[in-house]
Amino acid sequence: MSPTFLYTVEVILNGLMAGVMYALVALGFVLIFKASGIFNYAQGVMALFAALTLVGIQQGQVPFSHLINAVFGTDIHHFGWTVPTLLAILLSLCVMILFAWLVNRLILRHLVNQEPIILFMATIGLAYFMEGLGDLMWGSDIKRLDVGLPSGGSFWLEDVTAGWAAEGSEYYGMYIDLLDVWATMIAVTLVIVLTLFSQYTKTGRALRAVADDHQAALSVGISLKAIWVIVWSIAGFVALVAGIMWGAKLGVQFSLSLIALKALPVLMLGGFTSIPGAIVGGLIIGVGEKLFEFSIGPMIGGATENWFAYVLALLFLVFRPQGLFGEKIIERV
Amino acid sequence: MSLDSSQTMTTPDGRTIGGVVMEMKHITLRFGGVVAIKDISFDIREGEIRAIIGPNGAGKSSMLNVINGFYHPQEGEVWFEGKRRKPMKPHEIAHQGIARTFQNIALFKGMTTLDNIMTGRFTRMKAPWWQQAIWAGPAEREEVANREVVEKIIDFLEIQAIRKTPVGRLPYGLQKRVELGRALGAEPRLLLLDEPMAGMNVEEKEDMSRFILDVNDEFGTTIALIEHDMGVVMDISDRVVVMDYGAKIGDGTPDEVRNNPAVIDAYLGVAHD
């Protein structure tokens, strides 16, 4: 095999894994949009907040310590213990569920039947509020998140693939980050679990019912408010997983909330209402931008990953405004 | 025909109609300046097929919406099973055993026929969510038992061939039938049907009439239905309420209503579809 071919395979694999991470963020958007028609601008910040909370709990940070110290003149920062990762993840999940409940109780409940644009603006407010709250609770310094997943290249893969290259070519093997592999496996598991849940449980069916028709869902006894809390909880859970993966990769910092921007082109591609769309859209964007950077990038000065996804999505919007899997929009006349 | 609320009666075809299940007392419903329902009272008895008829815009759908809680009347009382009902949300009313279909089909379009009817059993599923999430023993047994009921409904409505078809792809007549199936899924105490035969051809109407009669006969389900087609209404219903411009202008057996001068007036010159 020629080294170019092997490089291309490596690029595609890395693209697929990056795509899974994008899909994970897009998935959170789709869940809430399907169930309630709300475009939740805060999804990215939810991922950041979840990751901050996880690190904070894990390291035994005292929440609001700056505030407490400023008000009471104390100097406390840590409880002096660390919490095992799994327990910390569970506790963070509880925080996200509590958050889902509060959002519904304090905000959305008062905005039932409002225009989508009003709800959208409410989530913008929510995003900034959460960003501030995360800062106030856990501090604004960049934190390292270690959940015990292996990272770095796979030596095994490098050794094996190095042998595939043609005799005499300078090829030293494929580089795949183990963390990406783990992230991919976890994300795939998450999607499978969510799919099974929505297909084969009462609550899952209720979620789909609400996504399809509010009136009909009410008429069979489904409480929209209960479903919305569940949907926001699941979106919080997805945000936690995304936050862990991205946080472990890039460190937990405030720019993490910007991964939401990566989800936008994914949504344009996949449609706002389709879970398979979010996944396929994420993969196309991941592979597309890596391949483009690899093949065309060097000719035009590189750094194409910053904009390629948006251009691809725009092209898509022109030819298929409803996205890959979205329902065709037919104007009623 | 006047009965007191606990008396029973026997219909010409030999079925027994029991005491009052639901009673509407002096219901008035306004939308801004429009009075959709004007001071209407009537009752629905155990085991009967009760029709509500009237020209377009008479307020029939509004009445069903009051019964199932989509609309809240400004005046009047709703009595269900001998108790005055406090204002309730539609999903709470569903849990009291009232199921319905819609004038403009409201199915879960992305789901199969099977899942639509299964979702119709929502009120019948009691296992707590955490058990469902991991399919723990009771939740699994419940899911299996519910599947059996759903299969019975599918056989009953003769829709085996479309069990796994996403309902959005079905023709109109079959969608109406699946919607009836979803309402039956709840095994309701009271079944509300808003124009179950609208837009159907003669053959489909005959099928639907037969299903409605069979539901009533085999399961003893109390049914309130809205229908435009006078012929059908007279054939299948035990008692009829006639509405016009939000007011009640007649109430009685099909024969009584047919000979009521006010009803004849209201229907003269009204285009029937």
Ligand SMILES: Nc1ncnc2c1ncn2[C@@H]1O[C@H](COP(=O)(O)OP(=O)(O)O)[C@@H](O)[C@H]1O
């Ligand atoms: N949600 C609503 N908002 C405003 N007006 C309504 C609403 N629902 C019904 N109406 C009005 O109430 C009247 C009765 O409508 P409806 O109950 O649908 O009649 P029917 O089912 O007999 O054709 C109509 O004038 C209709 O415009």
Ligand SMILES: [Mg+2]
């Ligand atoms: Mg109507």
